[in-house]
Amino acid sequence: xxxxxxxxxELGLASEKETEExxxxxxxxxxxxxxxxxxIHVKSVRAIDGLxxxxxxxxxxxxxxxxxxxxxxAHIAVKRSLQAWGYMLKKELLRADELISILALLQKxxxxxxxxxxxxxxxxxxxxxxxxxN
Numbered sequence: 001x002x003x004x005x006x007x008x009x010e011l012g013l014a015s016e017k018e019t020e021e022x023x024x025x026x027x028x029x030x031x032x033x034x035x036x037x038x039x040i041h042v043k044s045v046r047a048i049d050g051l052x053x054x055x056x057x058x059x060x061x062x063x064x065x066x067x068x069x070x071x072x073x074a075h076i077a078v079k080r081s082l083q084a085w086g087y088m089l090k091k092e093l094l095r096a097d098e099l100i101s102i103l104a105l106l107q108k109x110x111x112x113x114x115x116x117x118x119x120x121x122x123x124x125x126x127x128x129x130x131x132x133x134n
Contacts, residue, residue, distance in 0.1 A: 002023060002026060005019055005022045005023055005026065006019065006023075025087060026091075028084075029083075029084040029087045029088065030084075032080055032081065032083075032084040033081060033084045033085065033088075036077045036078075036080060036081045039077050040074055040077045040078055040081065040109065043070050043071075043073050043074035043077065044071075044074045044109070044113065046067075046070045047067045047068075047070040047071040047074055047113075047116075047117060047120075048067075048116070049067075050065070050066055050067025050070060051067050051116065051117070054067065064123055064124065065119070065123075067117065068117055068119045068120045068122070068123040069120075069123045069125060071113055071116070071117035071120035071123075072117075072120040072121060072123045072125065073125075074113055075110065075113045075114070075117075075120055075121070078106055078109050078110045078113065079110065081106055082103065082106045082107070082110070085099060085102050085103055085106065086103065089103065
Protein backbone atom coordinates (compact mmCIF):
# COMPACT_ATOMS: atom_id res chain seq x y z
CA UNK A 1 0.00 0.00 0.00
CA UNK A 2 2.79 2.43 0.89
CA UNK A 3 4.45 1.80 -2.47
CA UNK A 4 1.25 2.80 -4.29
CA UNK A 5 1.00 6.04 -2.31
CA UNK A 6 4.65 6.90 -2.99
CA UNK A 7 4.21 6.05 -6.68
CA UNK A 8 1.27 8.48 -6.92
CA UNK A 9 3.54 11.18 -5.48
CA GLU A 10 6.36 10.34 -7.89
CA LEU A 11 3.94 10.56 -10.82
CA GLY A 12 2.70 13.95 -9.62
CA LEU A 13 -0.78 12.64 -8.83
CA ALA A 14 -0.54 13.60 -5.16
CA SER A 15 1.16 16.44 -3.33
CA GLU A 16 3.87 15.91 -0.75
CA LYS A 17 1.44 16.87 2.00
CA GLU A 18 -1.23 14.45 0.74
CA THR A 19 1.36 11.70 0.51
CA GLU A 20 2.62 12.30 4.05
CA GLU A 21 -0.95 12.34 5.42
CA UNK A 22 -1.85 9.13 3.60
CA UNK A 23 1.29 7.36 4.82
CA UNK A 24 0.46 8.41 8.39
CA UNK A 25 -3.08 7.03 8.04
CA UNK A 26 -1.76 3.74 6.70
CA UNK A 27 0.37 3.44 9.82
CA UNK A 28 -2.11 4.95 12.29
CA UNK A 29 -5.35 3.12 11.57
CA UNK A 30 -4.11 -0.40 12.37
CA UNK A 31 -2.77 1.00 15.66
CA UNK A 32 -6.18 2.56 16.40
CA UNK A 33 -7.88 -0.77 15.71
CA UNK A 34 -5.49 -2.62 18.00
CA UNK A 35 -5.80 0.00 20.75
CA UNK A 36 -9.59 -0.17 20.87
CA UNK A 37 -9.93 -3.91 20.22
CA UNK A 38 -10.49 -4.78 23.90
CA UNK A 39 -11.03 -1.25 25.19
CA ILE A 40 -14.57 -1.07 23.79
CA HIS A 41 -15.64 -4.26 25.55
CA VAL A 42 -14.08 -3.30 28.88
CA LYS A 43 -15.58 0.20 28.92
CA SER A 44 -18.99 -1.03 27.77
CA VAL A 45 -19.13 -3.67 30.52
CA ARG A 46 -18.03 -1.10 33.11
CA ALA A 47 -20.75 1.32 31.98
CA ILE A 48 -23.42 -1.42 32.11
CA ASP A 49 -22.27 -2.48 35.59
CA GLY A 50 -22.54 1.15 36.72
CA LEU A 51 -26.03 1.42 35.27
CA UNK A 52 -27.12 -1.75 37.06
CA UNK A 53 -25.64 -0.65 40.38
CA UNK A 54 -26.82 2.98 40.18
CA UNK A 55 -28.47 4.05 43.43
CA UNK A 56 -29.10 7.64 42.35
CA UNK A 57 -26.55 9.13 44.76
CA UNK A 58 -24.56 10.98 42.08
CA UNK A 59 -27.56 12.81 40.62
CA UNK A 60 -29.03 13.54 44.08
CA UNK A 61 -25.74 15.18 45.06
CA UNK A 62 -25.22 17.22 41.89
CA UNK A 63 -22.69 14.99 40.17
CA UNK A 64 -22.64 13.45 36.74
CA UNK A 65 -23.17 9.71 36.63
CA UNK A 66 -19.88 7.87 36.29
CA UNK A 67 -21.40 5.31 33.95
CA UNK A 68 -22.40 8.06 31.52
CA UNK A 69 -18.76 9.12 31.36
CA UNK A 70 -17.63 5.57 30.77
CA UNK A 71 -20.30 5.10 28.10
CA UNK A 72 -19.17 8.32 26.40
CA UNK A 73 -15.61 6.99 26.24
CA ALA A 74 -16.87 3.70 24.79
CA HIS A 75 -18.93 5.65 22.25
CA ILE A 76 -15.87 7.66 21.18
CA ALA A 77 -13.82 4.47 20.91
CA VAL A 78 -16.44 2.83 18.69
CA LYS A 79 -16.60 5.88 16.42
CA ARG A 80 -12.81 5.95 16.07
CA SER A 81 -12.78 2.22 15.37
CA LEU A 82 -15.47 2.65 12.72
CA GLN A 83 -13.37 5.34 11.08
CA ALA A 84 -10.28 3.11 11.05
CA TRP A 85 -12.12 0.02 9.77
CA GLY A 86 -13.91 2.18 7.20
CA TYR A 87 -10.55 3.36 5.93
CA MET A 88 -9.42 -0.26 5.63
CA LEU A 89 -12.54 -0.98 3.54
CA LYS A 90 -12.11 2.11 1.38
CA LYS A 91 -8.49 1.25 0.63
CA GLU A 92 -9.33 -2.43 0.12
CA LEU A 93 -6.69 -3.51 2.65
CA LEU A 94 -8.82 -6.47 3.73
CA ARG A 95 -11.64 -8.45 2.13
CA ALA A 96 -14.87 -6.49 2.01
CA ASP A 97 -17.01 -9.36 3.33
CA GLU A 98 -14.86 -9.54 6.47
CA LEU A 99 -14.89 -5.80 7.00
CA ILE A 100 -18.62 -5.39 6.49
CA SER A 101 -19.45 -7.73 9.37
CA ILE A 102 -17.03 -5.83 11.63
CA LEU A 103 -18.50 -2.48 10.61
CA ALA A 104 -22.04 -3.79 11.15
CA LEU A 105 -21.16 -5.02 14.64
CA LEU A 106 -19.57 -1.69 15.56
CA GLN A 107 -22.66 0.16 14.28
CA LYS A 108 -24.85 -2.09 16.43
CA UNK A 109 -22.68 -1.41 19.50
CA UNK A 110 -22.83 2.33 18.81
CA UNK A 111 -26.63 2.22 18.58
CA UNK A 112 -26.94 0.18 21.77
CA UNK A 113 -24.70 2.55 23.71
CA UNK A 114 -26.91 5.42 22.58
CA UNK A 115 -30.06 3.57 23.63
CA UNK A 116 -28.78 2.43 27.05
CA UNK A 117 -27.02 5.68 27.92
CA UNK A 118 -28.95 8.58 26.37
CA UNK A 119 -27.15 11.12 28.60
CA UNK A 120 -23.64 9.88 27.80
CA UNK A 121 -22.98 12.43 25.07
CA UNK A 122 -23.82 15.24 27.51
CA UNK A 123 -21.23 14.03 30.01
CA UNK A 124 -18.46 16.58 30.44
CA UNK A 125 -15.10 14.88 30.86
CA UNK A 126 -12.92 17.09 33.07
CA UNK A 127 -9.84 18.15 31.18
CA UNK A 128 -11.27 17.03 27.83
CA UNK A 129 -14.67 18.61 27.34
CA UNK A 130 -16.14 22.00 28.07
CA UNK A 131 -19.85 22.74 28.13
CA UNK A 132 -19.42 24.71 24.89
CA UNK A 133 -17.62 21.94 22.96
CA ASN A 134 -19.64 19.01 24.29
